[in-house]
Amino acid sequence: MSPYALPARDGLTDVPGLRVGHxxxxxxxxxxxxxxCPPKGAAAACAVLGGAPGTRETDLLAPGNxxxxxxxxLLSGGSAFGLDAAAGVMRELERRGIxxxxxxxxxxxxxxxxxxDLGLGRADVRPDAExxxxxxRAARRGNRACGNVGAGTGxxxxxxxxxxxxxxxxxxxxxERLADGTVVGALVVVNAVGEIVRPxxxxxxxxxxxxxxxxRDSLAILRARRExxxxxxxxxxxxxxxxxxxxxxxxxxxxxxxxxxxLARTVRPSHTPADGDTVFALSTGDxxxxxxxxxxxxxxxxxxxxxxxxxxxxxxxxxxxxxxxxELGGERR
Numbered sequence: 348m349s350p351y352a353l354p355a356r357d358g359l360t361d362v363p364g365l366r367v368g369h370x371x372x373x374x375x376x377x378x379x380x381x382x383x384c385p386p387k388g389a390a391a392a393c394a395v396l397g398g399a400p401g402t403r404e405t406d407l408l409a410p411g412n413x414x415x416x417x418x419x420x421l422l423s424g425g426s427a428f429g430l431d432a433a434a435g436v437m438r439e440l441e442r443r444g445i446x447x448x449x450x451x452x453x454x455x456x457x458x459x460x461x462x463x464d465l466g467l468g469r470a471d472v473r474p475d476a477e478x479x480x481x482x483x484r485a486a487r488r489g490n491r492a493c494g495n496v497g498a499g500t501g502x503x504x505x506x507x508x509x510x511x512x513x514x515x516x517x518x519x520x521x522x523e524r525l526a527d528g529t530v531v532g533a534l535v536v537v538n539a540v541g542e543i544v545r546p547x548x549x550x551x552x553x554x555x556x557x558x559x560x561x562x563r564d565s566l567a568i569l570r571a572r573r574e575x576x577x578x579x580x581x582x583x584x585x586x587x588x589x590x591x592x593x594x595x596x597x598x599x600x601x602x603x604x605x606x607x608x609x610l611a612r613t614v615r616p617s618h619t620p621a622d623g624d625t626v627f628a629l630s631t632g633d634x635x636x637x638x639x640x641x642x643x644x645x646x647x648x649x650x651x652x653x654x655x656x657x658x659x660x661x662x663x664x665x666x667x668x669x670x671x672x673x674e675l676g677g678e679r680r
Contacts, residue, residue, distance in 0.1 A: 351657045358491035358520035359532035362589045364389070364631035367520075367534065368486030369497030370432075370478040376468025376667050377424035379432045379478050380497030380518065382534065382587050382629070383486040386445050388416035389589070390630040391458065392599035396607050397583060397617075397624030401461040403430050405625075408596065414456060415596045418445055419483065420627050421459030422498040422536050422585045425473030429461040432479030439480040460625045462538040463581040464501025466510070467667050493519045494662030498585065502538035503669055504614075504660060506582060507568045508555030515671040516553075519659030523647035527637075531644055533588045533606070533651035537659040539614045540582035540621045541565060546612040546653050553660045553672050560675070565615060583623035584610055586655070588648040592639040593632035603628035605645030609652035626652075 360367050364385040371378040393408045403421070407414045419436050423429035436457045440446055446453035465473070482497065493499075499518025506513045516539065522532035537543070542554035542565045554562030588606045603626045610624060611617045618624050628648070663671045 350654055351661060357522050359522065359534040359587060359589060360488050360490055361522040362530050362532045362631060363591045365589055366486035366488055367490040368482045368484065369492060370474060370482040371496050371500050372472060373495065373500060373666065374468065375472035376501035377464050377473060378497045378500035379421060379423035379429060379474035379482050381436055381479065381482040381486055382420040383483060384418050384629065385631055388418045388456065390415055390594060390596060390599060391417040392596050392603050392628045393458065393625065394600060394603035394607060395625045397622040398620035400623035400625055401427050402625060403433055403459040404456065405458060408458065410597055410600065416456065417458050418455045419457045420587050421457055421479060423459060423461045423474045424464040424498055424501050426461055426463045426465055428473040430459060431476055432474040433457045433459050435476030435479030436483050439483045458627065460585045462498060462502060462536055462583045462585060464538065466581060467501045467503060467669060491520055493517065493658050495664050495666055498536045499659060502536055504537055504539045505542045505553050505555045506540045507565050508563050512555040513669060514553045514556065515663040515666060515669050517659040517663035519655035519662065521651045521654035521658060523651045525640065525643055525647065529590060529592045529644065531590045531647040531651055533586060533648060533655045535584060535586040535652060535655040535659060537584050537656050538582055539584050539617065540619060541614045541616045543656060543660050544613055544615050545657065552657065582621050584614055586610065586626045586652055587629065588626060588652060589629035589631065590644050591632045592630060592644055593634065594630040594639055598641050599628040599630055601641055602645045602648050606648040606652050609649030613653045613656040
């Protein structure tokens with residue numbers, strides 16, 4: 348079986364304690380996705396390596412800060428407007444009695460990040476608080492939906508040649524396992540300025556279209572720098588990687604950084620000034636099972652992220668005039 352096929356058991360929700368829910372608006376080409384943690388929260392870290400991020404509450408995940416657990420992660424379309432969806436996630440969690448117990452209230456911790464998708468469908472429709480709450484209410488185990496769903500609904504890729512050359516991006520998910528049973532999962536929203544490359548052999552799966560059924564060379568475009576239509580701040584790849592190994596925040600920060608290597612092997616170029624590439628890392632584990640193998644967990648997080656990115660573009664479908672890889676007949680170069 349191809350490593351990019353989607354069998355019944357292969358996604359972020361394979362990590363015990365995690366659920367995934369989506370709110371999707373195909374007409375407006377936008378949506379949001381919520382990763383719901385166990386009621387007590389999950390240990391968390393974040394690594395932002397892109398130059399144009401749109402994030403929420405990521406500072407509290409930095410080493411040395413008081414709060415180290417989160418109750419949900421929001422990934423959203425709508426650019427900075429989409430951060431409004433987090434308010435709905437918080438209200439729904441509060442209604443369920445989930446959050447840090449304070450003297451007069453429970454305060455859920457919801458971290459998040461957004462992509463710019465306002466150029467594909469309707470720019471005046473963005474995920475709001477009700478959309479975030481709806482995505483949370485839809486969260487379930489076994490949700491392995493990919494493509495035009497949730498925060499991946501309006502995602503696009505391969506924009507170095509301009510909007511007329513881009514292809515449909517989307518959402519993908521995958522998981523890996525260590526020999527001791529430790530699960531490592533990933534979920535990604537691919538909205539990159541760069542092309543999508545198969546890491547095993549460098550095959551370009553989704554690049555800037557050349558008008559003749561093939562792809563232009565992205566590196567040649569960058570060398571020439573004659574392109575003036577590349578939209579800045581309209582691109583970002585967002586990911587959540589997670590494990591059931593009991594890891595503290597510093598270890599999770601290393602896992603997030605290692606997972607970025609999987610992004611770099613699959614998106615070319617990545618971490619650019621025009622992308623807000625962000626990876627959240629979660630641990631749902633409590634019971635020690637010996638010393639966790641952080642190197643192996645980080646390496647498999649990178650591999651799960653690679654496979655998730657490929658799945659995102661393979662599962663995507665044409666939307667609002669932007670074609671998908673499936674319409675082009677799959678691999679082109």
